[in-house]
Amino acid sequence: MRTNPFPTTAYIGPEYFCDRKEESEVLKSNILNGLSTTVIAIRRMGKTGLIHHVFASLPKSHLIVYLDILATNDKKEFLNNLSSAIINSVPEETTLGKKIWKFIRSLRPTISFEPLTGNLQVTIEGTSTETDSSIHSILSFLERLKKKK
Ligand SMILES: Nc1ncnc2c1ncn2[C@@H]1O[C@H](COP(=O)(O)OP(=O)(O)O)[C@@H](O)[C@H]1O
Ligand SMILES: [Mg+2]
Structure with missing residues (x-):
């Protein structure tokens, strides 16, 4: 059976993440300098993937909390x-x-x-x-x- 080489569900590591070098640098630098960042783009453009990619590259000493509040009603x-x-x-x-x-x-x-x-x-x-x-x-x-x- 042929398996699908393209991950479609979640971020699974830098080997499967393409480009976004500049965006990753800016986001990482903002985090390390204590700046908040708003990322805006249409859906499926890669916002969530970018965030997980940058999180994976941060020093281990960081506490990283990922929270999606889309389904949060109150x-x-x-x-x-x-x-x-x-x-x-x-x-x-x-x-x-x-x-x-x-x-x-x-x-x-x-x-x-x-x-x-x-x-x-x-x-x-x-x-x-x-x-x-x-x-x-x-x-x-x-x-x-x-x-x-
Ligand atoms: N730079 C990238 N390299 C490879 N796959 C990516 C990249 N950015 C996003 N993807 C993939 O594309 C799909 C949509 O990205 P996602 O981050 O969920 O978009 P958004 O959060 O903007 O809606 C996901 O399956 C994600 O893993
Ligand atoms: Mg998303």
Whole structure:
């Protein structure tokens, strides 16, 4: 049987990524200099691929959290998806991982496995005000981590 040599589902590494040298450089330099970047293009142009390509080239010491909020309908889903993305981005046994897990656990989450992807799913129950304050505390926790570097 002939297999399809063209990956179509996800970023699978630099060997399968073409060109975009200039875009990668700019994005990487912005990240390393603490600048935010907005990437705008029509769909299937390669935005997500570019982001994963640059992420793969960053120093290992960086905490990289990838969150797609397209399917996020409200603040509660945003909180749960953000916490899940954070927890899935670092193994628990590392020093950074321990710190992050300890923090997320302090928000009293329910943590479960998503059977399809094998990813962890964090659910944090609470009123609207509690949700606001959890989002706020996650963002300031990440901000504090950044400053310590
Ligand atoms: N530079 C590239 N080299 C090879 N494949 C790419 C490249 N950029 C994107 N792709 C592939 O093209 C498809 C669409 O890219 P994607 O990053 O999902 O687009 P967008 O996020 O802009 O909608 C994906 O299958 C992706 O893996
Ligand atoms: Mg995309």
